[in-house]
Amino acid sequence: MALEGGKLMFEAVGVVVVLVALFGAAVVTLLVVAAVKAVKAVAAKVEKTEVQARRAVENVTLKAKTFAKPGPVGELSAVRLGLRTSLTGTREVLESGVATDAQLGESLGLLARLEAHAAELDGELRLLEREPDPARITARLPELRERADRITQSAGSLRWAAQERAHRFSADELNRLAEEVANEAGALRHWDTGGAGRAPEGGERAGEGAEPGAGAAGAGAASGAGAGAGGAAGGFGATLRAGLESGAGRVAAEDLLGNLAQRLRKPAPGSQGN
DSSP states (O other), X not given: OHHHHHHHHHHHHHHHHHHHHHHHHHHHHHHHHHHXXXXXXXXXXXXXXXXXXXXXXXXXXXXXXXXXSOSHHHHHHHHHHHHHHHHHHHHHHHHHHXXXXXXXXXXXXXXXXXXXXXXXXXXXXXXXXXXXXXXXXXXXXHHHHHHHHHHHHHHHHHHHHHHHHHHHHHHHHHHHHHHHHXXXXXXXXXXXXXXXXXXXXXXXXXXXXXXXXXXXXXXXXXHHHHHHHXXXXXXXXXXXXXXXXXXSOOOOHHHHHHHHHHHHHSOOHHHHHO
């Protein structure tokens, strides 16, 4: 039993050692891969920065040659500078919009092909700048300028199309947003019409909640007052007609007013009961 227990313990220790060794190898591998990727990323960033710095220096040099060296050499520098500026501006526009518009990826592919032709043309222009014979430069310049113009026009077409596409998408999105805002504003103002329809309900409920006795008393008082006023007016009319029909002449104003005052002082039959 002791031998078997020791054997099992030895096997367990061996398994643990193997697992630890595998774990250590995996950690080392991950560290190596991470280090390689970090080095590549740093190298790519440094290279990109170097290319950008070199291009910026070359652009400044070309701009200086354009003004400092008139003639064929200055025209060559102007052609190279215009070619680079157009391609750089187009790439910036496309790369800034490709994150939101995947279709611009195809435009970037076409731009890469244009850049390849532009790089070949730029090399020819650079070699021609070193040509000591001005007649040779003058003879080659029209053909090279035409090629540069075609590349520049194509790059400009891509750039302008991307800008118009972005503007159209922004305008459509703004129109949809304005419509949604108008609908939401209309929904928030729904209480205007709903409140007007619900306002009489409060008055009706107040009228329904009043006591029946109060309604009956009000009706009785109104009928009593109407009866008294009607009786007084009827009596005055009857007296006036009787005086006119009797032939005794005109009735004195004092008698008519006295009769009217006596009738008005008499209480209405309905009010005595109350």
